[in-house]
Amino acid sequence: MAYRKTPAEISRLEAARDHLVVRATEVVAEVGWAQASVTAVADAAGIAAGSVYQHFPSKAALAVEVFRRAAGREVEVLGEVLHGPGDPVERLGRGTEVFARRALENRGLAYALLAAPAEPAVGAERLDFRRRYRALFAEVVREGIAAGALPPQNAEITAAALTGAIGEVLVDPLAVPDENATEALLADLTGTALRCAGAPAT
Amino acid sequence: MAYRKTPAEISRLEAARDHLVVRATEVVAEVGWAQASVTAVADAAGIAAGSVYQHFPSKAALAVEVFRRAAGREVEVLGEVLHGPGDPVERLGRGTEVFARRALENRGLAYALLAAPAEPAVGAERLDFRRRYRALFAEVVREGIAAGALPPQNAEITAAALTGAIGEVLVDPLAVPDENATEALLADLTGTALRCAGAPAT
Known part of the structure; x- marks a missing residue:
């Protein structure tokens, strides 16, 4: 049987994704698209840059x-x-x-x-x-x-x-x-x- | 003494650059920015892809x-x-x-x-x-x-x-x-x- 996420895991992931998008939006508003690097966004969200890719496949x-x-x-x-x-x-x-x-x-x-x-x-x-x-x-x-x-x-x-x-x-x-x-x-x-x-x- | 291009070389280079831009414009008009690769543009201009970079540092x-x-x-x-x-x-x-x-x-x-x-x-x-x-x-x-x-x-x-x-x-x-x-x-x-x-x- 394939591994399936529990409802609690799913809602934790969704909350983390939401938080990331909110912080990324603030970064874009402040420095623009070009400067809103994955590192800058990850820093703002308080996560590792690699974690950004758990939520989005690319910048x-x-x-x-x-x-x-x-x-x-x-x-x-x-x-x-x-x-x-x-x-x-x-x-x-x-x-x-x-x-x-x-x-x-x-x-x-x-x-x-x-x-x-x-x-x-x-x-x-x-x-x-x-x-x-x-x-x-x-x-x-x-x-x-x-x-x-x-x-x-x-x-x-x-x-x-x-x-x-x-x-x-x-x-x-x-x-x-x-x-x-x-x-x-x-x-x-x-x-x-x-x-x-x-x-x-x- | 540093090597300097002769007037004939300069005008040959300018003509080649012009030709490249004209062909690139036709390619962009036909297939759009995303598909107008350096290879496609070089093909249209009848030159090697590498030669594009003699005229422009980047796509x-x-x-x-x-x-x-x-x-x-x-x-x-x-x-x-x-x-x-x-x-x-x-x-x-x-x-x-x-x-x-x-x-x-x-x-x-x-x-x-x-x-x-x-x-x-x-x-x-x-x-x-x-x-x-x-x-x-x-x-x-x-x-x-x-x-x-x-x-x-x-x-x-x-x-x-x-x-x-x-x-x-x-x-x-x-x-x-x-x-x-x-x-x-x-x-x-x-x-x-x-x-x-x-x-x-x-």
């Missing part, structure tokens, strides 16, 4: 897991705002602002997720997640068109434009922080996003 | 040169259109259309330049080039504001939004071609770009 696999969890959380939060209360235009504006504010409050991680050069496996995840952002934006744009609050337009294209626009606007402010400019940036970015969707100027 | 260095030349050409063309004849709004629309049309006419290369997961050195080049696109767009948006053709806005933010929007809108059409949808896509994309800059709907 790339760990990086992908860090990316998925962190980006997944942002997709979730954006989805909550876009599906929340308010008319479609309000929700689009609020979603843009909440997304950007969260990024600016955790600049290191947001830069890693949105822009920092990373290994190809992380680049592939980025493309996947951008597709999820586009789907969320397309939904609210279609609602806005149906409600007569936004002019007729190709919602898929506007959604892609919003996804690309918001990410690109944040690149420099994330890389070169200017705390005093945060509120003006958020207002300008939100205004630009609404303009891209054709919402009347306020 | 990454060659990839960076391929990216720079191809992306540099696109920045140049966009700059020519944005600095060309017509009022600022016309130029912005035409620049968007020309950029997108060129991308759709050379899908493989455009996908590699804009979106395909690539090694970090190429990712760093991408960030650099996006900054150059932003600078070009910011100029024409500022001209539009000054001429009263565009509403007051933060031109830097609009320029970043345009850069991100155009790139993101092209990702899927480049990955999954649909020749019949090209003209509609170009019209939608150009309309979206003008809307992002606040140009009156036409």
Whole structure:
């Protein structure tokens, strides 16, 4: 009979893996993908470098897991705002602002997720997640068109434009922080996003 | 006295390097960054794999040169259109259309330049080039504001939004071609770009 892990062993392994991912995410937020070596991550998690490979076959696999969890959380939060209360235009504006504010409050991680050069496996995840952002934006744009609050337009294209626009606007402010400019940036970015969707100027 | 290359040797080396970069660009356009191995590129250039290293210290260095030349050409063309004849709004629309049309006419290369997961050195080049696109767009948006053709806005933010929007809108059409949808896509994309800059709907 093949050896099988007991439930206690499995949950111990899962907890150790979780702990490793949390620490790795902190390291990536602080020093970026390139510097987040297996040794640095293992040190942060208080384990031996070799133990990292009990949980992930490679540095790339760990990086992908860090990316998925962190980006997944942002997709979730954006989805909550876009599906929340308010008319479609309000929700689009609020979603843009909440997304950007969260990024600016955790600049290191947001830069890693949105822009920092990373290994190809992380680049592939980025493309996947951008597709999820586009789907969320397309939904609210279609609602806005149906409600007569936004002019007729190709919602898929506007959604892609919003996804690309918001990410690109944040690149420099994330890389070169200017705390005093945060509120003006958020207002300008939100205004630009609404303009891209054709919402009347306020 | 140290050995120095003669002018004839230098120009022979430069021609061989050029030839290699041209062939490597074709390989990248056809199979993408991941599959464009040194062997594949050397085969395409009709040289031994080892000879690639006479010109470039690493595969990454060659990839960076391929990216720079191809992306540099696109920045140049966009700059020519944005600095060309017509009022600022016309130029912005035409620049968007020309950029997108060129991308759709050379899908493989455009996908590699804009979106395909690539090694970090190429990712760093991408960030650099996006900054150059932003600078070009910011100029024409500022001209539009000054001429009263565009509403007051933060031109830097609009320029970043345009850069991100155009790139993101092209990702899927480049990955999954649909020749019949090209003209509609170009019209939608150009309309979206003008809307992002606040140009009156036409």
